[in-house]
Amino acid sequence: MSVLTPLPDSDARLAALEREAAHQSALSAGDGRSWVGARDGIRPVVIVGAGQAGLVLARGLRRRGIDDVVVIDAAPADAAGPWTTYARMHTLRTPKDIAWPTWGTPAVSPRAWFEAVYGIDAWEAIEYFPTIAWQGFLRWYREVSALTVVPSTRVRSLAPTTADGPIQMHLDGPDGEWMLPAQHVVLATGIEGAGGRHIPALLRDLPAERVHHTHDAIDFEVLAGLRIGILGAGTGAFDNAATALEHGAASVDVHMRRPAMPQVSPYRWMEFAGLIENYGSFTDQQKWAFNVHLSAVDQPATQNALWRAHAFDSFRFLTSSPWQSVEWTGSEIAVTTPHGIHHYDVVLAATGIVSELARRPELANVAADAVLWSDRLDPASTAQNPGLAAFPYLDDDFGLVSRSTPEASALSRIHMFNHGARLSQGMLSHQIPGLVGGATKLAAALSRRLFERDADALLREYLAYDVPVGVHIGRRAQPPTPTETAGVASLR
16 A cells, blocks of 8 residues: 655645634534533533544534533543554545535545545545544544543443432543543443453463454564464454564464355445434344344455455465364464364454443443343344344433333433444444434434423523613614715814
8 A cells, every 4th residue: 555645735734624614614503502511510421432433423512502521531642442553454444435424514524634634636546544544534633623532531430320310430540530420421432332352262261472352452573473373354354464464473374264255245235324314213123134134244354454464475364264173282372173273373363342231341330230132032033143132222312221210211321322332223333434324313312312401491591581682663773974974074
């Protein structure tokens, strides 16, 4: 992949774009009135996660007059999201021209930023957004949106009080532990937001330094000269294989249980407004059938990732090659497959994530009371795909549903704007193609629910409103004529 170089006048071009963004915002902002804020120290909305989903939602809430929004992230400043950690691809996996929620300000779109920095010709030359450029865009988007992020701060737990009362957020940051009460908590925590990394059981007895998940912070320098085996053949497997080989690994094998790489990507079919905006209209049975099929057919690894790995002679892609057993011999890892035994120094699990709410510290207190899809399915359906059945069953506002008090629970104010929404809301949460629908839907839901909470106070404010508009009875006053004006001047 060719290296992108910013235009010599990119700083001036970005400054001009920011002026245009401010102008567009003014054109479409209405009166810009902030109508909801903290009450008794309770923040109306706290967003956990300052990646693309959290930032987009925060800007959307501000455009709706909900300014008092706190955004926190466990990562240091400028390191939110996967782009500086396990996202080891050179480009995004979605087409460059995917729809983006601009909130009435097209100048803050990815394309507008890219063309300002690299030029129109560079935009025409790419098919997918380069990862390093995407990270730069998100940093600029946060700055131009004037969004304040509290970095290096983790959620230790969420503790609902009463059905209508605040959710107490126990936080741990650079200055120690502190408490933040919130009316609504949005978990914009990405692909691991409803559980965690999946390490197959047959790998769990290996020495810890010999096995890694592809989402781990891997020191690839240490892998130089080693033989690497990778279980799983999604895009991440090939990006990790290439990264290892680029850092001097002796060899890398990627093992796929399927007989061949899938050739159809159902995600490309899914990227249209009808589905993005209306997925929630599916019945539960339709949503289940949709996702069972998606898991069964999967999608191919991206072409760029395949080419990147296959550029090395010491790379092999093995199909029909499930791992039947794995043994640590004391000096190496012996992996048995239908094709024989393979010997590795280190293995990587490109085996995705699992949904298990209790694994998330912020959800551990409420996980037992949260309804799962398995609670709404018959046993035969659950048996089709137990992993999918473990996903949380969400309401139409991305909120958790309580087993004990489904009609009146604070759980509905914990919104899963992450991969946990996959079954209930479709790809509307952390995935770029769905943000245009998901952020719009959730911002509207939060606005509605905050309005409902404050309805009585707003009505009282309306009934007491008595600010005169300055109406004058009679004819319009006429401006003085030029002659009258000249006469006044001559008397001075």
